[in-house]
Amino acid sequence: MIKVNKNFDIWAKITTFIFILYFIFLIYPLVTMLSISFKDSTSDSFSLAYFTKFFGRKYYLSALFNSFKVTIAVTFFSVIIGVPLAYLTTIFKVKGSTLTQVLILISSVSPPFIGAYSWILLLGRNGVITNFFKTWLHIQLPDIYGFSGIVLVLSLQLFPLIYMYCLGAMHNIDRSLIEASESMGCTGIKKMFKVILPLILPTLLAGSLLVFMRSLSDFGTPMLIGEGYRTIPVLIFNEFISEVGGDSGFAAAISVIVVVIATIIFFLQKLVSEKLSFTMSAMNSIESKEVKGFKSFIIHFVVYIITAIALLPRIYVIYTSFLTTKGQSFTKEHSFNSYRTAFEKLGTSIQTTFYLAIWTILIILIVAVLISYIVIRKPGKLSNMLDTFSMFPFIVPGSVLGIAMLSTFTKKPLLLSGTAIIMIVAFAIRRLPYTIRSSSATLRQINISVEEAAISLGASSIKTFFVITLPMMASGIISGAILSWINILSELSTSVILYTNRTKTMSVAIYTEIIRGNYGIAAALSTLLTIITIISLLIFFKVSGKKEISM
Numbered sequence: 001m002i003k004v005n006k007n008f009d010i011w012a013k014i015t016t017f018i019f020i021l022y023f024i025f026l027i028y029p030l031v032t033m034l035s036i037s038f039k040d041s042t043s044d045s046f047s048l049a050y051f052t053k054f055f056g057r058k059y060y061l062s063a064l065f066n067s068f069k070v071t072i073a074v075t076f077f078s079v080i081i082g083v084p085l086a087y088l089t090t091i092f093k094v095k096g097s098t099l100t101q102v103l104i105l106i107s108s109v110s111p112p113f114i115g116a117y118s119w120i121l122l123l124g125r126n127g128v129i130t131n132f133f134k135t136w137l138h139i140q141l142p143d144i145y146g147f148s149g150i151v152l153v154l155s156l157q158l159f160p161l162i163y164m165y166c167l168g169a170m171h172n173i174d175r176s177l178i179e180a181s182e183s184m185g186c187t188g189i190k191k192m193f194k195v196i197l198p199l200i201l202p203t204l205l206a207g208s209l210l211v212f213m214r215s216l217s218d219f220g221t222p223m224l225i226g227e228g229y230r231t232i233p234v235l236i237f238n239e240f241i242s243e244v245g246g247d248s249g250f251a252a253a254i255s256v257i258v259v260v261i262a263t264i265i266f267f268l269q270k271l272v273s274e275k276l277s278f279t280m281s282a283m284n285s286i287e288s289k290e291v292k293g294f295k296s297f298i299i300h301f302v303v304y305i306i307t308a309i310a311l312l313p314r315i316y317v318i319y320t321s322f323l324t325t326k327g328q329s330f331t332k333e334h335s336f337n338s339y340r341t342a343f344e345k346l347g348t349s350i351q352t353t354f355y356l357a358i359w360t361i362l363i364i365l366i367v368a369v370l371i372s373y374i375v376i377r378k379p380g381k382l383s384n385m386l387d388t389f390s391m392f393p394f395i396v397p398g399s400v401l402g403i404a405m406l407s408t409f410t411k412k413p414l415l416l417s418g419t420a421i422i423m424i425v426a427f428a429i430r431r432l433p434y435t436i437r438s439s440s441a442t443l444r445q446i447n448i449s450v451e452e453a454a455i456s457l458g459a460s461s462i463k464t465f466f467v468i469t470l471p472m473m474a475s476g477i478i479s480g481a482i483l484s485w486i487n488i489l490s491e492l493s494t495s496v497i498l499y500t501n502r503t504k505t506m507s508v509a510i511y512t513e514i515i516r517g518n519y520g521i522a523a524a525l526s527t528l529l530t531i532i533t534i535i536s537l538l539i540f541f542k543v544s545g546k547k548e549i550s551m
Helices: 002-037 049-056 058-091 097-109 112-123 128-136 147-171 175-183 188-217 220-225 232-241 248-276 293-320 337-377 381-395 398-408 420-444 448-456 461-472 474-489 506-516 519-544
Strands: 323-326 329-334
Touching: 002 248, 002 337, 002 381, 002 398, 002 420, 002 461, 049 058, 049 248, 058 097, 058 147, 058 188, 058 232, 058 293, 097 147, 097 293, 097 519, 112 128, 112 147, 112 220, 112 293, 112 506, 112 519, 147 188, 147 220, 147 293, 175 188, 188 232, 188 248, 188 398, 220 232, 220 506, 232 248, 232 398, 248 381, 248 398, 293 519, 323 337, 323 519, 329 519, 337 381, 337 420, 337 461, 337 474, 337 506, 337 519, 381 420, 398 420, 420 474, 448 461, 461 474, 474 519, 506 519
Parallel strands: none
Antiparallel strands: 323 329
């Protein structure tokens, strides 16, 4: 009995310690940002001036409207592309479907702003595709800039999330349900809308929320190709960073508005999903049918063309990285000049990226494993609260978290601004959910009787955790850590707020080189980042034994 109390105290202390960390590095910065948003810039007294300014001027409200216009459009088109694609590759046999899944995933794991840069090279005013249509077909294509370009880039970047979520859900549908519907004359498109779509709706809502939040918080894409089409992340950045006319208090107020809206949407989605949720166990999963003739051609054409379009920007960036540059244009000569210049000018950013990512992953591994164990094995109000805290960064845009941390840690005893520590902490908070979810999923599959047996033989709870449970969780922990790693490498929205010349990452370096018009260097760095991401993704597949990613 004494041992039980002692063990309980150990886990209670660990839980308390993690709560303290979340309070210091997440809650406290957000509360500080909240207090700044309600302060008068001159007298430090309570004021609603910033909020009155935002809601009282069409200029700022239009940015909010633009952001929701973009996110709704991106979510809609991601669903329109992702769901039918998942349906086709589940119901019908598609040659090379496994490779197609991997390629679609690869197209989605690189940063969205690299996709924006790629499409500038393809559909910009001097883009390859634009010039081809203009020169050979005498057709002037609409350029990539503005609302339509942002939606195109983000939709092609984010539809794989809907695709992978729905693909996993469709594999969990019992074949007998499909056979029953077909026996009643429900086939083809009707079967998809009447049977399959209602069954995967909770999963589709979860995937749609992820797409919505990512597109809402994306900074790089509208910044590169918006050309006056203002969105909230760009507005926040400009208000916070701008040396002329910038106002950190106003940026904080806008950030508070975004967090409130995002939180409301998150809980509404959660409420709807809980009402629609049901358990579904596929005793006999759907078997893909083999189709022939014209129908087979159409199915393969649709799957392959979507995959090709999604991959095209990445392939073209890799190609251009080996071309010699002349100003902002590429010549027809092939060379390694862009790589040489990139390593000479920005080699430290590559080292910094790995340095920050390695330290971040070490923190994530420790904290995520402890949180997942507490949430699964120590259920209660505190563990539920901890689970909510761990997922909250999922709905907080990166630029907002960056502003909150930079506004908070500017004086002693926690003077972190300008250091690598603030970058590592921000990365860890934002990317913890991937490892927590993956570790929790693995722990749920481990029968608690294994741990109970060890404790009954005299082992303490903490010793059982490290000796028995932790090794059994290894595959889930590593899989989640790799996903966290991939997202850390591509992080821009937080980095661009927090970085200094000493802590410039590859993502920030790519972004700044694109802004400066150094397209060759940007292409070389983008290629290196893509290769690192692909290698990480392949390791994830090897470790997890899966060909899909979900959270």
